[in-house]
Amino acid sequence: xxxxxxxxxxxxxxxxxxxxxxxxxxxxxxxxxxxxxxxxxxxxxxxxxxxxxxxxxxxxxxxxxxxxxxxxxxxxxxxxxxxxxxxxxxxxxxxxxxxxxxxxxxxxxxxxxxxx
Numbered sequence: 001x002x003x004x005x006x007x008x009x010x011x012x013x014x015x016x017x018x019x020x021x022x023x024x025x026x027x028x029x030x031x032x033x034x035x036x037x038x039x040x041x042x043x044x045x046x047x048x049x050x051x052x053x054x055x056x057x058x059x060x061x062x063x064x065x066x067x068x069x070x071x072x073x074x075x076x077x078x079x080x081x082x083x084x085x086x087x088x089x090x091x092x093x094x095x096x097x098x099x100x101x102x103x104x105x106x107x108x109x110x111x112x113x114x115x116x
Contacts, residue, residue: 008071009085012038012058014046015092022085027072031058031065038090050092059089 011021012034020041025034035056042049050056058065065074065088075086 008075011085011087012090013087014090025071027070029071031069031074032067034058048092048094055092055094057091057093059091
């Protein structure tokens, strides 16, 4: 069985089927750094893009990746193909204020207010 690769070529698949990348990242790169890269390279013409790291969820091999993990820790056995490109799916969750939910704005016993 092959060991963990030092470098991984990753492309990010957006919900409309378009891609950011591929780009090469060291295996020690954190998921948070990948998200920063997505924010920096988000296509300007696309509406409802992410504003913060919290707005972005990365999915690889059916798992949501945690910000504090490294790419090397997250890769599965299918990523060990030399010269292969790993596709990670990008899901954007707009911030709660943008969706119209305001938390902590009411009385102590209120969970939140919904406004349209």
